Amino acid sequence: MYGMRAALFDHFGPPDVLRIAEVPDPEPQAGEVRVRVRAAGVQPFDVGVRRGDMTWLDLSFPQTIGQEYSGVVDRLGPDTEGLAVGDPVLGSTMLNGYAELVCVPAKNVVRKPDRLDFPTAAALVAASQTASGALLELGVTEGDVLLVHAAAGSVGTVAVQLARLAGATVIGTASPANHAYLRQLGAVPVAYGESLIDAVRPHQPTVALDAAGGAAIAQSVALGIPRQRIGTIVDDKAAAEHGTLVVRAGRNPQRLAEVIALAAKGAVTMPVRAYPLSDVVAAHAAVESRHGRGKVVLIVEPGKS
Template sequence: MRAVVFDQFGPPDVLRLAELPDPSAGPGQLRVRVQAAGVQPFDVGVRTGTMPWVQAAFPQQIGQEYAGIVDQVGEGVTGWAEGDEVLGSTMLNAVAEYVVVPAENAVRKPAELDFPSAAALVAASQTASGALLELKVAAGETLLVHAAAGSVGTIAVQLARLAGATVVGTAGPANHDYLRTLGALPVAYGDGLVERVRAVAPQGVDVALDAAGRGAIAASVELVADRDRIGTIVDDAAAAEYGTRVVRAGRSPQRLAEVVALAAAGKIVLPVRAYSVDDVVAAHEAVESGHGRGKVVVTL
């Protein structure tokens, strides 16, 4: 099978296409022919070697999010058949022609979603929904989302709005109209952020979710009274410094399925920036830049 690998830590151009042996589905597993795979900041960290707790074995595969078609069903698996369309999480092997996954972790792909849109939802849905649960965002409250135009921010804004919260979202000016379409009150990040948030949310801010880093936690502690209701998914050091939360709810096929159902019903949208697997270096460059809206995916 064709798969994206890297032989040393480094910039995006360490990635290359390689021929690897085809995997087979064992007991309790599905083999999926991948149609699209998400690219996320976690992948950048793995590729650059800045996540020492992730063990790499060169040539190392990459990718955590897949959408594709079941083409092999392992022994003892029920409820799945060859030809079923699925999506889900995996670990360091999604950007490949085939991926083998535990059957219980796969989520059925609705016909209303194409494969790139389905792959795009995998990590953002689980991260955003889990963070909102941990931070106990409720109807009538005001949530501040840092990096609201990114994939996690986009999902978090919409889930919070569906839950009845008011949402303030930080983004560059080019994405302010986009945030308005999601139902958020946009503000520009950077110097003066606290004052701009107070101007659009005079009622105050109850809870904050940081998907940006770069001083977002420092600004949030000036706006949110309860530091236990400030969470970050990207800045562990700032969380430790200010006594706020790191929110990592973990993977949940059930939570993923719930958001996927909302997307299939048109209640959640997530713009997709799709790259061919032959352009995987450009896809990683796009994610590493930290700019752009929505989600980067690689199509196979």
């Protein structure tokens, strides 16, 4: 029986291959909860899935999509403990987050604090886990000078704030339009381009996180940052070429919960660019453009937060 709305696509291609359709309501299995989704994050990984770049994934058309959600538990599977119907939650899922309902293992669910709205909670899911894991792998601590490439994006936004909370100085690269935003986060802004190295060198960076790709790793090496302290989340090829790290940390509900707790206190923020689920094509186009700050989020139930 068809019931819920979900975004899906029937073949690889540009954003307009995405469509909204009615699909069967999922039912939670043992150890799972079903969540009525209120907001779903849109990330570059989703763009790659839609384009067919993620060749290792086992996809089947029509294919649903989406990795991050926030919402309210509306059904419990057998043998599920620790959560109740009505609990506000958030977390990671796999290729099914752009939907009205999603079933997820209860052990992977993070409770949403009352002070955090649903769109912001969804916006923080992937960025929190990626940024916190990358900083952990790179050993960023008090006294470090961290260079963040693409600091105004979702991962960069969280990385800047977590590094500042750890006592590091942060240099953030971004387009000039986002420099005031980076200053608000506590970073020293630097523009992309050929002048980047000269602008950053006086700050003597000790560690670098690349969320931009392109020339970022080569520039970090040229700045004299030790190769074992240069990490990328986007450019495996350049990392291999220069002997630097890929810091694509896995999902970790505990790390996510820690950042969410900081967000509830106002210590970590995330600007949200919201689109209704019906505008999924526009949302994907916005992410694919690689412009803008913060996070693109789909609002599954418009008018609520």
